[in-house]
Amino acid sequence: MSIQVFIVDDHPMVVAGLRTLLGQLEDITVAGTAGSAFETMPLLKKHTVDVLLLDINLPDVSGIDLCKKIHREFPGIKILGISTFSERSYISRMIGNGASGYLIKSASAEEIAGAIRTVLQGKLYLSLEMEHVLQPSAALTAGVLPALTKREKEVLQLIAEGFTNNQIAAQLFISPLTVDSHRKNLLMKLGVNNTAALIRLAIAHHLL
Amino acid sequence: MSIQVFIVDDHPMVVAGLRTLLGQLEDITVAGTAGSAFETMPLLKKHTVDVLLLDINLPDVSGIDLCKKIHREFPGIKILGISTFSERSYISRMIGNGASGYLIKSASAEEIAGAIRTVLQGKLYLSLEMEHVLQPSAALTAGVLPALTKREKEVLQLIAEGFTNNQIAAQLFISPLTVDSHRKNLLMKLGVNNTAALIRLAIAHHLL
């Protein structure tokens, strides 16, 4: 029996392209397709699916969230993330949420088939291009987002540890008012308006 | 000129083994080794290093933290994580912190050399075994840490987005008081006492 592949992508062109490419292979069958997260879940219950090709940019829900959901409800299905660009943060989040691999859309038919066979063996498959992978992560910590000062990073770290302004002040031997200033500057620099968003952003940008 | 490799591992046996294996290869030179995070940083300033093999389990600092630090201070160095087991959560965190790949210690010399050459091309390299990769991530979301209810996860998600209780209440069509209850339950269940720690813990456990 051939490998049952399910495709989730909101671009019809991509779906058609994948259908054609994969349809030419004898050991692979396209079990079905969906254009949104909403459509996907019911369809997965009806079809037997081995591998799911999942676009990261979906209209309703982010592919990352959908990935987590599918992986939870259908642990047997191997998930291969697809995206136009290979952004490091997306990749690691996809992997962290149960994906077994990552494909860029420019991948060849052979590469896609190879990826499908690879993940079915229980291995991870990653297809990556230099430029998009190396620059962002290097640039991310330095340029893009406003540079934080040494002190701000210290305060940020302690905030993340769950300390209050007073506790932080005690640890750094400064006034709580100063800690508050740093905290405000952090919120302003990172463009968020409370601690929760601050921590999330900081972790997303590898500041913690 | 050959590829300069630096090894960081607290097990002398592993270091020696890697040295021997890599030393046999003509295009690879072991530029140096370190047994702890503490030793590593100064040595990296003295040697020109292309690829760094980094053990995840170090005595002083976690390899994941060290990975972040090295990647920030020496963006040019490709980092390959090494560990006995291929735990999904570690892998994605390593990748997220700038690592270019992941090796299990049982890898053959060829595999290690292949990994080094792969990451030097700017690609990711992953070596994984089925069993250790598939089970953990499924178990992680269910067993280990106190199970959160559906509603609690929704609230947690929205808290992380930076919304206040009132905003969350509006989105979920419930009372702000209810949101507050969920919030309190989250803090209690996860054993933290403020939002910052909550978000950090949630991300660490892949709840977000």
Add this chain to the structure above:
DNA sequence: CTGCATCTCCCCTGAAAAGGGGATTTTTAG
């Protein structure tokens, strides 16, 4: 049908954080 968990709503108080100013001293870099 009866627990048990979940979800819901409500009360109170005090602490902490957010939002808005301003000002002064050290460092750091040109």
Add this chain to the structure above:
DNA sequence: CTAAAAATCCCCTTTTCAGGGGAGATGCAG
């Protein structure tokens, strides 16, 4: 040396959170 940047400290108000309690409605599994 001298600006600029960082770090420090201070004031104000309002909102949000944290911690403590209780309690009814719903839904699911035994």
